[in-house]
Every structure is written in structure tokens, then in C-alpha cells.
Amino acid sequence: MKNPYQPKWVLLSASGDHQSCSLEESLDDPELLAARELNTRCPSRLEQPPSRKSFGNFRRKIALVIAGELRCYERNKEFLTGLGEQIDIFTVTTSRFGEAAQKISKKERCFIIDDHIKEFNEDLGLPVSSMKQWHKLSIGLEMIKNSEKFQGWQYKYVIKLRTDYHFVHPQRFIKNVVEACQGNDFGLIGASDKVFAGSRDLMMLLQAFYANLNGWFDQKEGGYWPINARQVLLSDDSIKWYGLNWPIDLVGTPSNTEIWRQQLHKGGRSLADSLAKFKPNHDTKYHRLFKGHPRFASEVSFARFLNFNGIPFRDCRSLRGFLYSDRNTCP
Structure with missing residues (x-):
């Protein structure tokens, strides 16, 4: 059923609800429309290409947080491995996905919540499952702060991603995200609460979101x-x-x-x-x-x-995409 309220590509960023959109809307991003249509029929056929390596030293500029269950990791493995070769990735997840987490992040940037009694009990006590991503993101942001203290310098940008999200335009991922952040200095960029990014200081404010x-x-x-x-x-x-x-x-x-x-x-x-x-x-x-x-x-x-x-929030081409419709069952 068509939802007349969801405009343009925002409609397409939804997951697994089998909504359709008009031709006029699809022309805004035909690749996104085609990929989303495939997601409703056969998500396992979606191929997630890696991001091209960006020129320049981004490792001291960008921290990436992956917070939550690492579902569909195998589909996005090549994409994430490529990002890990260019920027620092911090992962917060459960023991069920510990092996995948170790492949994504270095040991000191990997937080397995089951191994920490206080954080584990807090996570367990959250009444709505979507609250858990904000808890884990808060932990990830704290990890970044601790890493900065040890390193003696701060990152300039922070990106929040998830492994069960298909990126339709990953080709120039890092460069495009940085350019979009620079074009929205006083705000964040992304696709609702699924994937987003911004300056380091703005992203750190999300710890207050979870705290409240x-x-x-x-x-x-x-x-x-x-x-x-x-x-x-x-x-x-x-x-x-x-x-x-x-x-x-x-x-x-x-x-x-x-x-x-x-x-x-x-x-x-x-x-x-x-x-x-x-x-x-x-x-x-x-x-x-x-x-x-x-x-x-x-x-x-x-x-x-x-x-x-x-805090304004705006679209970013490289962050457009959707959650895999079979994310609860895919490896």
C-alpha cells in the first residue's frame, strides 16, 4: 500500500514494509528504488560493494561506531573491512556477535557488553528494544573519548552505522560523508536514527539523549x-x-x-x-x-x-539505503 505521507527517498529508506512510491518519486534516486524493490523480493541478492579508498589521512579525523547486534555482517563484511583500513572503528555488541566484532575492530576498540556486569544489567533492563541501540551508542562514544585521551588528540567527525543496513551509494563513502558534514556544520546528516554522522562535538551530545x-x-x-x-x-x-x-x-x-x-x-x-x-x-x-x-x-x-x-538534520547520498528485510534471519 502506498503511504502518501512519506516523501521521496524517505519512503524508500523504510524497511520491509512493502510500500511503493510514484514514478516521480523514484526518479529522484532510481538506484535506491531498484535496490529497495529487490529487498522486498530477494534481499540475499543485494550486493554491497566496498567503498573506494579515499585519498588523504582520515584515520586521525574520523571515528566510526557500530552499536548493536551485528546482523547481516557477512553481507557487509567487504564494505566494513574497507572502511576499517581507512578510519578507526569502535564496536559495541553482545557476545553472540563477538567473533564478528573482532573482525571489524581492534581489541581495544571492541566492547562486548556481556563481559561488563553494570552495562549488561542496564541493557537487560531497558523496556523497549530500540533503547538498546542508544545505550550501546553512548558506550561507543565514551570509548572514543577514552581513546582520545590516550592518543592525545580528538577526532573531527563521528559516524554511526549498523551492519544490517544496505548502502546504495557506497562508492565515495568517506569523502562524501566528510563533504556533507562540512556542508552542514551545525547539524547532522543521515537517514533518521538508522545511520548518521556529524562533527565530533555534536555527536557527543547524543550521550545526553540516552541519559535522559x-x-x-x-x-x-x-x-x-x-x-x-x-x-x-x-x-x-x-x-x-x-x-x-x-x-x-x-x-x-x-x-x-x-x-x-x-x-x-x-x-x-x-x-x-x-x-x-x-x-x-x-x-x-x-x-x-x-x-x-x-x-x-x-x-x-x-x-x-x-x-x-x-540541531538540523539533512540527507547524505552515501548514507541512503534501508534495513535488510530479512535482517532477523540473515547471518
């Missing part, structure tokens, strides 16, 4: 946060800003993000101030075009955190 999951994001999907309209207009549709709770009294019920953005532009400062100062009551009704887990919608919570902190 219980108090500010768990079981808060029905509430209202002040909305930063400027951050939305500085971002594109690669982040789920349209999953926030927007008061119908202020924005109505726009049927797609293009109309919605036009309204924000037209409303100007007056609408922006109203969204920032809005006080809900028991009769308040909200409009949104994306819904996630009813207790903790990871993509929406991520968008809410970035919006509250005024």
Missing part, C-alpha cells in the same frame, strides 16, 4: 514538547520531524510535508512563537504523519531531541 531516555522520552509519546520551527525548516525529510505532536489548532492537518513546510514559511515568526510557547490542555488534539512504538518511538524521540536542541 527514562525521564524525558520513555512513555512520553502522547505529550507536547515546544517545537522549534526554524530547526524543521533547516532540516529536510530525512528526520521524522513530521512524527512530532503538532497542535491541530496551530497547523491544521497538512496531508504531506511539502504543504506543511509551506505553512511554516507562511506563518513566519508568529507561528514559530506560537509553537514554542504553546500550552496544551486536556482537549488538545495533535497531527502527525508518522507513528512509532507507542511507548518509545525511537525515530520520533531522536527527532524531538534534535529539534529541542536546534
